[in-house]
């Protein structure tokens with residue numbers, strides 16, 4: 001029988017920390033604490049501390065975090081915003097949905113925006129750069145901040161895939177005007193449903209986003225400051241996330257250990273590019289372990305057929321979807337990696353036996369023992 005290695009197993013994580021999650025559930029349920037109660041405030045405090053910012057505001061999703069960040073920055077019609085050509089579509093949709101124009105820029109070998117190509121995409125209309133930190137590895141923030149300062153641009157960090165990563169000890173989500181977080185279940189800090197947040201050092205941004213998540217209302221005065229949205233982080237999710245956040249430092253260490261085991265087992269395969277980069281000071285937390293296999297679909301299909309669940313995000317770049325109506329200026333690195341990407345199972349619930357099975361299966365595809 002073919003063995004199955006799942007990409008993630010939320011039920012297994014639940015069993016690992018069942019007592020703590022059950023206690024959080026009992027606390028919320030027994031008090032009837034459903035919307036914007038102490039559990040949300042506590043989680044926001046702990047998230048801000050963890051990221052290294054003054055404030056954190058819990059939201060419905062990572063998309064909301066991006067969308068409200070752009071609104072907080074005053075980005076709107078007539079503005080251009082630079083976004084990477086290789087990212088989850090939500091990064092770009094947030095720009096379109098504030099009536100601004102996304103200007104796409106190709107990525108580099110580490111899957112993040114190619115900093116050398118940012119300046120040629122800047123025009124007099126450019127207002128902001130969304131720096132995406134993909135898979136647990138940060139975009140080059142020192143250089144991006146330097147460019148943004150020189151051109152007077154706002155920087156928003158799409159850190160949805162990189163909670164816990166850092167450059168020279170400074171955390172993802174603490175560099176730009178805001179850091180945007182997703183707690184979608186597959187994320188490094190995944191909830192039991194959708195969730196998101198922003199982090200910021202700017203008290204005005206904190207206040208603006210707190211009001212916007214509550215239909216524009218200042219909850220203390222009852223005054224509406226504009227037309228807003230209903231997009232608070234659910235209180236029960238906040239309670240669960242607070243439990244999981246306590247485990248995150250140890251879980252990141254486990255992810256790093258797994259990445260080393262993969263590296264040891266796969267480094268001699270010439271047709272496989274592994275996600276280990278020589279960038280001193282950059283700390284990879286391995287939200288995803290995304291390899292590039294020259295054999296593309298043949299490789300990923302072989303793994304699936306042999307019971308290894310993998311993700312191939314994204315075979316078709318988002319700007320190739322006609323209905324999105326985006327300008328394809330030709331992004332050679334994005335197109336090459338899109339044919340080759342394959343994320344292997346990477347999570348804290350995977351066993352050593354399962355990791356060994358993944359490695360054996362990859363090697364057998366290449367005819368190696």
Ligand SMILES: Cc1ncc(COP(=O)(O)O)c(C=O)c1O
Nearest residue numbers: 061062063088090091160182184
């Ligand atoms: C890079 C990136 N940006 C934005 C998002 C949007 O987050 P959400 O699904 O919580 O809206 C995600 C995750 O799905 C993501 O990976």
